[in-house]
């Protein structure tokens with residue numbers, strides 16, 4: 001996200017605009033927690049994880065009267081456009097601000113969940129994916145040395161995108177995720193048993209935190225109870241959300257940040273940016289209301305085929 005912030009500030013400066021940084025997300029709009037952000041304030045942030053502007057969940061923003069207050073605060077301060085970096089919740093809020101109060105908004109996809117409609121990439125996903133894969137590679141050493149089953153839980157709230165990509169990249173034996181068409185306990189047991197019969201003595205199952213069968217801990221308890229397995233459970237948790245961003249996340253953050261400002265400068269708003277087939281894509285903000293994309297079915301199928 002810091003790459004995007006830096007690009008917004010510096011592209012705006014190049015076009016003769018002043019940028020203000022709003023701290024703590026929508027809470028900052030309500031509290032007027034903002035300040036001018038000169039280009040030098042962005043020195044050395046490109047390689048830093050998290051966001052220098054801090055962030056916060058702000059449940060009050062679901063209330064129309066609080067959004068009205070935020071729009072008024074922006075108007076009173078003379079802020080002419082808003083660049084929102086976030087996931088579907090942040091974009092829903094931006095969509096409402098623009099539709100209800102005419103605040104010109106531009107969205108930059110920023111969530112490790114990669115679950116926004118119309119874009120194949122969101123900032124943080126590539127970094128989180130690589131972090132999860134590196135962690136599971138390490139777990140694999142114990143799994144194979146001890147001949148053990150590991151259940152590894154990855155983030156993704158209601159999306160299996162991170163789980164499926166992680167599973168494929170680390171050669172997992174199975175992946176459980178919310179959108180899966182055949183996500184049953186029986187299928188999992190049959191898969192693990194078939195691998196056992198093939199001579200496989202260790203397995204890794206990637207579990208998306210939002211999976212319908214329950215958490216990795218719950219699935220692990222059930223397997224232990226039913227089959228007496230000496231398995232281990234690892235919850236990767238927020239480890240996936242931190243750390244220095246990957247080169248791809250930095251590059252797309254930079255491209256999207258600059259593009260958002262160029263378009264606002266040209267009088268455009270009510271859009272968010274994305275990536276489709278390697279190219280920068282432009283999407284209407286209202287598209288965020290579409291159903292979130294599911295992980296490609298062929299990828300999860302491949303996890304099973306390649307783990308024989």
Ligand SMILES: Nc1ncnc2c1ncn2[C@@H]1O[C@H](COP(=O)(O)OP(=O)(O)OP(=O)(O)O)[C@@H](O)[C@H]1O
Pocket residue numbers: 026056057058059060061062063086087088089090091092093094096110111112113
């Ligand atoms: N439907 C909505 N209407 C108005 N505001 C919303 C809505 N949904 C979310 N928001 C606002 O956007 C903020 C961010 O949303 P949310 O917590 O869902 O994170 P997100 O943008 O989806 O990012 P992440 O993927 O990291 O969770 C919320 O705290 C709230 O202030």
Ligand SMILES: O=P(O)(O)OC[C@H]1O[C@](O)(CO)[C@@H](O)[C@@H]1O
Pocket residue numbers: 087111112113155156157209241
């Ligand atoms: O840090 P928090 O508020 O617990 O949020 C965690 C959630 O945020 C995400 O990292 C991004 O939406 C999800 O994958 C996860 O469920």
